[in-house]
Amino acid sequence: MSTKTYRIVVVGGGSGGAMAAKQIAAKLPSGSITLINPLPFIVVRPTLARMTVSANNDLLETAMIPYDKLFSGPNGTFVQGVVHEIKPAKSKKGGVVVLEDGKEIQYDILVLAPGSHWDGPLDIPDEDAETFVKEQRAKFSKASKIVLVGGGSVSIEFAGEIKDEWPNKEVTIVHNGASLLNDTYTDRFRKSLDASLRVRGVNLILNDYVDEIPTDGSAVQTRNGHTVEADLVVATKGPRPRTGFVAKSLGESAVDSRGQIKVEPTFQLPGHPTIFAIGDAINAVEQKQAAKAGTHAGIVAANVVALVSGSKLKEYKGSTEMILITNGRNGGRAYFGFLWGLVFGDWFARTLKSKTLMVPMSRSALGY
Incomplete structure (x- = not known):
C-alpha cells in the first residue's frame, strides 16, 4: 500500500499518544494522521496535585495544552471525541474507529494510547x-x-x-x-x-x-x-486502564485480567498486525509512567514507518x-x-x- 494513502489513527492524546502522532506525522509526511482525544488539550499530569490543591499558580492556563500546534505539517488532524468501538476489517488490515457520536474514521494503522481512569x-x-x-x-x-x-x-x-x-x-x-x-x-x-x-x-x-x-x-x-x-x-x-472499548471490540482475550492490552514486543496486538498499543494501558511489566509512554511512542512511530515500507520492526526491551x-x-x-x-x-x-x-x-x- 502506498504511503500516500496510508491513514494512521491514534486513539488517546496523553504523553504517549500525542508524541506518537507527532512523530508519525513527521516521519510520514505523505500519510494522513488523525489524533482522537476526549479533551481538546493534553493535561500535564505531574501538575495535577498542585493544580487541584492550590490556586496560587498559573497551571490552569499553562498545564492544559491545546493540540493546535502539535503537527508541524498539513498531514495531521485532531478530532475531539470518545472512541466507542473498533471495527477491524475481516482481513485484519485496517478498519474503522467509531466514536460515541456515531462518527466513523477509517484507518490503515491504528495506535491505541487510551491511558487510564483515575479517582x-x-x-x-x-x-x-x-x-x-x-x-x-x-x-x-x-x-x-x-x-x-x-x-x-x-x-x-x-x-x-x-x-x-x-x-x-x-x-x-x-x-x-x-x-x-x-x-x-x-x-x-x-x-x-x-x-x-x-x-x-x-x-x-x-x-x-x-x-x-x-x-x-x-x-x-x-x-x-x-x-x-x-x-x-x-x-x-x-489508575485503571481505559480499555473497555478494546475488550468490547476485539474480544476479552485482547486484554489481561487487569484490563491491560496485550502486546507483542513490537507493541502490536497479537493477531492484529496493524494495531499497536502503548502507554499505561498495556501489559508491559514495568511501572506506569509518562516517560515510559514517551519511549513507547518513539518505537511505535518507527514501527509504523517500518510496517508501511515492509522493513523489520523494532522490539521494546524495557526501561x-x-x-x-x-x-x-x-x-x-x-x-x-x-x-x-x-x-x-x-x-x-x-x-x-x-x-x-x-x-x-x-x-x-x-x-x-
Missing part, C-alpha cells in the same frame, strides 16, 4: 475541566483533616502540596505496604520518602487498608481497626526503573535503578521537577 482530583472530566479543578481547590481549602488513601507517588505529591499551602493542616496517608511506594524500589529510597514526609508533619499509617472511602466527611475506619478523624478523604490509589517525586515546590526524592539504586534528594528534585513540574518542557514538546 478523586485526578479524574479530570471530559467537559468543564476548569470548574472541576476549582471545586477540588475549594474542598482542600475548606478541610482541616485530610486523609489520603494509597501510598504511591500521587499520595506523596498531594501531601507535599497540601503542606506547602497549609503547614498546619492534618494530613494522613494510609498505605498497605511497610513503606511508601512498592518493592520495585529499594528500601533505602522508600524509607527516605517516609522520613521526608514525617519531618513535615504528615502522619503515615502503614501495613493497613481503607476498604470504604466515606464521602460525607466522616471518620475513616481502617481494616486493622484504626479510626482516623477526617473532613476530606481523597482516593490516591493507582530502567526510575522515578522523581516532588514534596512540594522545594523538595522531593529521585531514584535511578542503576548499580545499587541511586537516590537523590531535595536539590535534585527541585531543580528537575518540583519548581516547574516540567510544564515548559511539555509545552515545548507540543509546539508552544
Whole structure:
C-alpha cells in the first residue's frame, strides 16, 4: 500500500499518544494522521496535585495544552471525541474507529494510547475541566483533616502540596505496604520518602487498608481497626486502564485480567498486525509512567514507518526503573535503578521537577 494513502489513527492524546502522532506525522509526511482525544488539550499530569490543591499558580492556563500546534505539517488532524468501538476489517488490515457520536474514521494503522481512569482530583472530566479543578481547590481549602488513601507517588505529591499551602493542616496517608511506594524500589529510597514526609508533619499509617472511602466527611475506619478523624478523604490509589472499548471490540482475550492490552514486543496486538498499543494501558511489566509512554511512542512511530515500507520492526526491551517525586515546590526524592539504586534528594528534585513540574518542557514538546 502506498504511503500516500496510508491513514494512521491514534486513539488517546496523553504523553504517549500525542508524541506518537507527532512523530508519525513527521516521519510520514505523505500519510494522513488523525489524533482522537476526549479533551481538546493534553493535561500535564505531574501538575495535577498542585493544580487541584492550590490556586496560587498559573497551571490552569499553562498545564492544559491545546493540540493546535502539535503537527508541524498539513498531514495531521485532531478530532475531539470518545472512541466507542473498533471495527477491524475481516482481513485484519485496517478498519474503522467509531466514536460515541456515531462518527466513523477509517484507518490503515491504528495506535491505541487510551491511558487510564483515575479517582478523586485526578479524574479530570471530559467537559468543564476548569470548574472541576476549582471545586477540588475549594474542598482542600475548606478541610482541616485530610486523609489520603494509597501510598504511591500521587499520595506523596498531594501531601507535599497540601503542606506547602497549609503547614498546619492534618494530613494522613494510609498505605498497605511497610513503606511508601512498592518493592520495585529499594528500601533505602522508600524509607527516605517516609522520613521526608514525617519531618513535615504528615502522619503515615502503614501495613493497613481503607476498604470504604466515606464521602460525607466522616471518620475513616481502617481494616486493622484504626479510626482516623477526617473532613476530606481523597482516593490516591493507582489508575485503571481505559480499555473497555478494546475488550468490547476485539474480544476479552485482547486484554489481561487487569484490563491491560496485550502486546507483542513490537507493541502490536497479537493477531492484529496493524494495531499497536502503548502507554499505561498495556501489559508491559514495568511501572506506569509518562516517560515510559514517551519511549513507547518513539518505537511505535518507527514501527509504523517500518510496517508501511515492509522493513523489520523494532522490539521494546524495557526501561530502567526510575522515578522523581516532588514534596512540594522545594523538595522531593529521585531514584535511578542503576548499580545499587541511586537516590537523590531535595536539590535534585527541585531543580528537575518540583519548581516547574516540567510544564515548559511539555509545552515545548507540543509546539508552544
